[in-house]
Amino acid sequence: xxxxxxxxxxLTNPEGxxxxxxxxxxxxxxxxxxxxxxxxxxxxxxxRRPGEVPxxxxxxRPYRLALPRPPSAPVDVVHVHTxxxxxxxxxxxxxxxxxxxxxxWHTDLVAxxxxxxxxxxxxxxxxxxxxxxxxAGDLWxxxxxxxxxxxxxxxxxxxxxAHTTVLIAPSAKTAAMMATMAGRTPVVVLPTPAxxxxxxxxxxxxxxxxxGIPADAPVLLAVGRATPEKNPELLLAAFAQVRRELPAxxxxxxxxxxxxxxxxxxxxxxxxxxxxHMLRPVPRHRVGGYYRAADVLAFASxxxxxxxxxxxxxxxxxxxxxxxxxxxxxxxxxxxxxxxEPSPAxxxxxxxxxxxxxxxxxxxxxxxxxxxxEWSAERYLAELVKLYASLPPVxxxxxxxxxxxxxxxxxxxxxxxxxxxxxxxxxxxxxSSMRRW
Numbered sequence: 156x157x158x159x160x161x162x163x164x165x166l167t168n169p170e171g172x173x174x175x176x177x178x179x180x181x182x183x184x185x186x187x188x189x190x191x192x193x194x195x196x197x198x199x200x201x202x203r204r205p206g207e208v209p210x211x212x213x214x215x216r217p218y219r220l221a222l223p224r225p226p227s228a229p230v231d232v233v234h235v236h237t238x239x240x241x242x243x244x245x246x247x248x249x250x251x252x253x254x255x256x257x258x259x260w261h262t263d264l265v266a267x268x269x270x271x272x273x274x275x276x277x278x279x280x281x282x283x284x285x286x287x288x289x290x291a292g293d294l295w296x297x298x299x300x301x302x303x304x305x306x307x308x309x310x311x312x313x314x315x316x317a318h319t320t321v322l323i324a325p326s327a328k329t330a331a332m333m334a335t336m337a338g339r340t341p342v343v344v345l346p347t348p349a350x351x352x353x354x355x356x357x358x359x360x361x362x363x364x365x366x367g368i369p370a371d372a373p374v375l376l377a378v379g380r381a382t383p384e385k386n387p388e389l390l391l392a393a394f395a396q397v398r399r400e401l402p403a404x405x406x407x408x409x410x411x412x413x414x415x416x417x418x419x420x421x422x423x424x425x426x427x428x429x430x431x432h433m434l435r436p437v438p439r440h441r442v443g444g445y446y447r448a449a450d451v452l453a454f455a456s457x458x459x460x461x462x463x464x465x466x467x468x469x470x471x472x473x474x475x476x477x478x479x480x481x482x483x484x485x486x487x488x489x490x491x492x493x494x495x496e497p498s499p500a501x502x503x504x505x506x507x508x509x510x511x512x513x514x515x516x517x518x519x520x521x522x523x524x525x526x527x528x529e530w531s532a533e534r535y536l537a538e539l540v541k542l543y544a545s546l547p548p549v550x551x552x553x554x555x556x557x558x559x560x561x562x563x564x565x566x567x568x569x570x571x572x573x574x575x576x577x578x579x580x581x582x583x584x585x586x587s588s589m590r591r592w
Contacts, residue, residue, distance in 0.1 A: 156543060157189045157224040162431060165195040165210070168218055169436035170380070171463045172261045175325070175347040176236050182536045191218035193226055193241060194220035194494055208241060213408030216273075217412060223284075230254060234250030236261060237317060243281045250318055255546035258315065258403055259323040260333055266458040267307050269300055270384045275308075282311050285318065289432050290405065312336040320546050325461035328481035330566045343542060346486040348535040349466035349527050351507050362448040366407070373397075373404040376449035376473070378442065378464040381411035381418045381433070381458075389478070389497060390455040391583075396424040396503025401510060406453075408430045409445050451509045454479070457497060466530070469523030474516055476506045490522045 162182055164172040176192070183190045187422040195218070196207025203209070210221035223240035226233065227250030232458045233249040234257040235242045249256040267500070270273040275297040282289050287310065289297075296303030316322055322342045324330035330344050360370055368374060375394060381387045387408075394406045409432045411418060422428045445513040446452075454477040462482050465475050477483065484490060493515075495505040509516050552569075 156232065156540070157228075157230040158183060159191050159228075159230040159542065161193045161233065161235045161237070161241055161245035163195065163218070163221060163227070163237040163241045165219055166192075169439070170217070171459070171461065172236060174439065174463055175259070175261065176463075178347055178350065179234075179539070181451075182532055183539075186536060186540070188540075190232075191228065191265060192225065193224070195221035197430065203316060206461045213273075215413070216445070226247075232546060234259070234561065235319075238239060238264070238281050239277055239309075240280065243284050246315070246318055247284065247539040250549070253549045255320040255549050256318070257323060257542070257546070259279070261325065261460055263329075263458050263460055265305055265310070266306060267384055268304060268384065274455050278308055278311050282307070282314065285311075285314050287311065287314055290340040302318050309336060313338065313573050314416050316340040321542065323420065323542075323590065324481060326486075327484060328479075329460040331481070343541070345538055346461060346466070346530065347463060348486075348530055348532045349463065350439075351532070352446075352471050358444070359448045362444050364417055366448075368405050368407075368432070368448075369403065370568070371403075373401050373405065373451075374449045375406045375451050375453045375506060376445055376468075378445070378468075379410045380413065381408055384456070384458045384499075386457065386478075387414070388454055388500065389420050389502060391392070391421050391425050391427060391431075392452070392499035393455070393502035393506060394430075395427050396499050397506050397510070398430060400507050405430050405432060405451065407445065408441070409434045409435065410436045412436060418510060424589070426457070429487055441491070443471060444474050451472055451476055452505055452507055453502075455497075455502065458582060466527055469520075472520050474509045474519040474523065476502065476583070478502055485523070485526035485530075487496035487528075487534075488522070488526040490526060492523070501524055520583040532553055 160176060162172065162176045164176065166177045167378050179191050180192050191206040193206045195210030196203040208221040208224045210219035213220050221245040225244040233245050235245045236259050246256060253256050261579050264274055279294050293307055297307045302394060306440050316337050319340050322333060322337060322340050323345045323348050324333060324342055327344055327461050330342050333342060363370055377390055379385060394469060396542050406427065412435055415433060418433060422431045446468055452464065452473050452475045454465060454475060457479045459482065468475055477492055477494050479492050483491045483494045493509065494504055495501040509519065558574050
């Protein structure tokens, strides 16, 4: 099968979207499918791999902004993972060629828009490119927090899904969130599997020694950003509660690149500065050592659509404590993870129990490992390929983007344009047509 994956997140970005995309592409290629990943790449042509698009680093952000170039070769399926310039170009390209499109909804745009001003900007771009007739008042509403922004983001979600053959939700939580926007678009829950644990150079004792953590100290681990949408304040406040019962406890924040000063200020306020180890992101193959070195994964976020680190930790035999009841269900077995109210006292009490109650801890570890084994990479791949194979043919005339695209062409009918892509008239014609995207 020929599959184009499209993502505005480059694979070296240490976050969930890149991890999910990288896992999916690697599994499909290993199974013999012809997969091209269209994602941000270096500016220099000689350094770019097939499918990579010229891009620039975004100041103060861990990602790159790519030119909105769509796929350039015939494919059977287009699988879009993001709604940035590349993702929107992929949707439009697929719709005008009648190619079935799968969209995975990785990010809660409404929740993240409160913390990332680029999300409303990107939403304005996506809406205009997809044919939403937004006027100045709509753009003003997008730029300001409140019901107006939420309504416009919901309208964008409905438009995206109206042009999508199937929506993949990485969790039941995300499926429920998108149900009101989906309309007639089928929604399939398909979580990304956790990578199998593998040996690395860092065992528990060696890594603790390098961090200056005693071998017998209880260690809480949090993996990912320490930015406000991940709720680091709740995590630190709960950790302060844990230290009242277990004064030797330590907290390792792995992946904290931004907001480090704000986190240190919070740690000072809660009196846990001396027990906090704040580390920058490490390569993915080294994360397993930190799971082995810890005793509990503390997950304070309520804005994640999947929480890949939950399944990763469980695959390594690390129990999880969390506050998001909507992500408590484990893929595969249907068992639930320990969950607390999102308050420092309740969350801290749950973490303390997992550190001190041997029976509870053993049961949580056992259930977590069973779920990680049940929802394997092989099972995920089989479900995904079956979904691709079941996609119905798409009529160009019947797609909303196709109609909008024809309307755009009619509006520009008096201006000279290059030949349509795919007519076989050479690279210059192809580049000319791409400018319209």
